[in-house]
Each structure stands twice: as C-alpha cells, then as structure tokens.
Amino acid sequence: MLLRNSLVAASVAAMLLAGPAFGHAKLLRTLPAADAQLPAAPPSLTLTFNENVRLAVLTLTADGKAIPVTVDRSLPPAPQVSVPLPALSAGKYQVQWSALSTADGHVTKGTFSFVIAGATAAPPR
Amino acid sequence: MIAAKAVTYAATFGAAGAVFFLAACGSLLAGGDLLRIRRLVLRWALLAVVGGAAQILASAASMSGGAAGMLDGSLVGMVWQAGAGRTNGMRAAGLLLAAVTTRSQRASGWACLGAAAAATSFAWTGHARALNPDVLPILLLSVHLLGIAFWLGALLPLSWVARGGDLPRIAAAAARFGAAAVVVVGTLVVAGAALLWLLLGHSMALWASTYGRWLIVKLALVACILCLAAFNKWRLTPRLLAGDGRAAARLRRTIRLELLVGGAILAVTATFTTVTGPPALSDAAPAVRDYNCGAFRPG
Numbered sequence A: 001m002l003l004r005n006s007l008v009a010a011s012v013a014a015m016l017l018a019g020p021a022f023g024h025a026k027l028l029r030t031l032p033a034a035d036a037q038l039p040a041a042p043p044s045l046t047l048t049f050n051e052n053v054r055l056a057v058l059t060l061t062a063d064g065k066a067i068p069v070t071v072d073r074s075l076p077p078a079p080q081v082s083v084p085l086p087a088l089s090a091g092k093y094q095v096q097w098s099a100l101s102t103a104d105g106h107v108t109k110g111t112f113s114f115v116i117a118g119a120t121a122a123p124p125r
Numbered sequence B: 001m002i003a004a005k006a007v008t009y010a011a012t013f014g015a016a017g018a019v020f021f022l023a024a025c026g027s028l029l030a031g032g033d034l035l036r037i038r039r040l041v042l043r044w045a046l047l048a049v050v051g052g053a054a055q056i057l058a059s060a061a062s063m064s065g066g067a068a069g070m071l072d073g074s075l076v077g078m079v080w081q082a083g084a085g086r087t088n089g090m091r092a093a094g095l096l097l098a099a100v101t102t103r104s105q106r107a108s109g110w111a112c113l114g115a116a117a118a119a120t121s122f123a124w125t126g127h128a129r130a131l132n133p134d135v136l137p138i139l140l141l142s143v144h145l146l147g148i149a150f151w152l153g154a155l156l157p158l159s160w161v162a163r164g165g166d167l168p169r170i171a172a173a174a175a176r177f178g179a180a181a182v183v184v185v186g187t188l189v190v191a192g193a194a195l196l197w198l199l200l201g202h203s204m205a206l207w208a209s210t211y212g213r214w215l216i217v218k219l220a221l222v223a224c225i226l227c228l229a230a231f232n233k234w235r236l237t238p239r240l241l242a243g244d245g246r247a248a249a250r251l252r253r254t255i256r257l258e259l260l261v262g263g264a265i266l267a268v269t270a271t272f273t274t275v276t277g278p279p280a281l282s283d284a285a286p287a288v289r290d291y292n293c294g295a296f297r298p299g
Helices: A002-017 B002-028 B031-064 B067-071 B073-101 B109-124 B135-163 B167-200 B210-241 B246-275
Strands: A027-031 A044-062 A065-067 A078-084 A091-101 A107-116
Touching (some): A044 A107, A091 B031, A091 B073, B002 B109, B031 B067, B031 B135, B067 B073, B109 B135, B135 B167, B167 B210, B167 B246, B210 B246
Antiparallel strands (some): A027 A044, A044 A078, A044 A091, A091 A107
C-alpha cells in the first residue's frame, strides 16, 4: 500500500512539475530582433542558435490572426534558420517558434514580437 | 513528457535489473520466484517500449503546441531522427533479447547483454552526448546507468524473495546481492560524480544554476537511498545470516523505502534533464536575452 501510494504521489508530482520542455540549445539572436520597430516589412525571419537545430514550427500572428508562413522541415540541421515571409502590412507581429536540438534531442521554444511602422510596408518578396 | 521519461527510466532499469538479479542470485531462488521475475522482465520491457513511444509523441506535441502534433508525421520523424530513434531502437532490441533469452534458472549471457544495451541506451542521446568531446561522458554515463539498473532494478525481485518464508534462502540472496552491490554502487557513484563534474563545468554551478539546484535535490535523495542500502547490508543481512526472522520483515520494509526513494530519484532526474540544461553547455554561448517563453533561462 505504501509503495502504491508513493508511486501515485510521485506520478502526480511529476505531472505538476511538468512544463514546457527546454533543452540547452539557445537562441542567440533573431532578425528582425525582438521588440524591433521596423520602417519596412522584412523579407524573411532568421533565427540564430548556439548549435545545430531543426526548426519545427514557426507561427506568425498579427492581432490574433495567423499569417501563413512555410517552414521547410526537410532542411538539414543548422545553427541558423530562415523562413521567407509573405508581404506584411504595418502592425505588431508575434512570432512563436519551436526547434529541436540535434545534439541532445531536446525541444526548445519561445516567442518574440516586432513592429512594422508606416502605412504601407510590404516590400515584394 | 516528463512522466513518460520517468516511466521509461523505471521500466528499463526494472527489466534490466531483474535480469542482472537473476544472473547474480538466480541459483539461490525458488521456482516460483524465478517464474515471477521472468514475467516481470517481460512486463517492464513492454512498459519501457510504450514509455519510449509516448516520449516521442509528447516531444512532437510539445513542438506543435498541442496534442495534434502527435499525429504530425514530419514532427514525429524529426524527433526520431534527432536521437530518439537510435536510443529507442537500441532499448527495444536489448529488451527483446533480454526477455526472450531469460528462460533458464540463471539469466544467460545474451540476456545480460540485452539488459546492458537497454540500460545504456539513454547515453546515446541527451546532455552527455552534447558535450564535446562526447566519448568520456557517454562512457561515464553508461557505467552510471548500468549501476542504477543493477541496484534499483533488483529491489523489486529482492523484495519478492524476502516475502518468502525460507530464511536461509533470503539471507543467501541478500548477502550475495549486497556483496555485488558494494562494488556496483561504488562504481556508479564515482562515474556519476565524474560526469557531474563534466556537466557542471565548475563547482559553483552546483549552487548558482537551476540545473545544479535540481542536482542537489537528487544528491540528497541519493544520500537517503545509500543510507538505506547500507543499513540493509551491514545491519539486516548479518541478522538474516544469524537466523533472525524479524530481520526479513525489516528488510522488506526498507526495500519498499528504497523503491520509493529510487522512484523519486528517477522522477527528479527526468524533470531536470528536460526542463534545464547543464551549465557546461549553457555557458558555452550565453543567451542574449530571456524571451517570454523562458527558452533562454539564465543559468
């Protein structure tokens, strides 16, 4: 009985402690930078890590509306990953990403935002 | 993900340790215990494979931000290619070999080989492998894992043996296991300490980093389980050998406590190796800032 109760307690504790999984891969910088105020829309998003990763998911939203972006999951592992962006209008954009470290197999993820100023800031891709 | 990882640890070490226990003490056991332990190997092996698969699916779900990720073939494929395939494949093959060949009174060499492959499969992915160079960390972690499997995995079979009424048999099994455990546990502690040094990078990281603070919790639990093991070996086993029947009941209780603390150690390890990274890797390239999601936790 003691063992069973203990196992249940340990499982519950593990569930409570469970949160987002983070490995040791670190995002060194992004382009555009986090919280950047841009005069014009960027043609792409670039994330630079401290080690080889594979980008799994990248979502771009503005005012809660998802902007379609394409992530190529077949790319080989690299410390820098770029995602081409569609033509973006002025506004605040939220980026949510997740990547897999190929060194330790752990998931790393995060969010950041940037602002495009100006009325029409949508350069051709 | 953490729960799946903890279950996979427990089941793999349970299966491998039961095989090692049969190899060390099988000739001393009654037929009923032998059969029960062989069934235990099979059950733990199945649970380990299921746990490993759950871990892969949980990683895919974590990346996608929802359960739908488990059904996304390309995400699951990414996790598989990033090391999960290698480690899960090695573990499943090792456990299959161990389960199939654990038929005789004493576990065969093949069964021990399979158990060793399964127990050390965790070394082929994760933080030890991310260190550069990775040969020594992988070797140290493999030795550490084998020791854990031998020790923690033997506890449940040993508690079953201690449940029987044959005192000389219980005493002989406890004495033989205890004699082997002194060497195995000593080796696993030394290998663990050396690996710790490599992962921490410097001694202050034990106090100054999140990873180090989790390690302190683990080390406190390890100290508890070492005390329990020492009590079994140096206090209870001599009483068992002297024919003291009450020592058998006491042994069962302390083994239950050891199982409890061992489970806590695995849960803590599964947690901190998932939510934090070792300073030796983090310090190599400090993050420029801490973003919202906490992916770049300092320390």
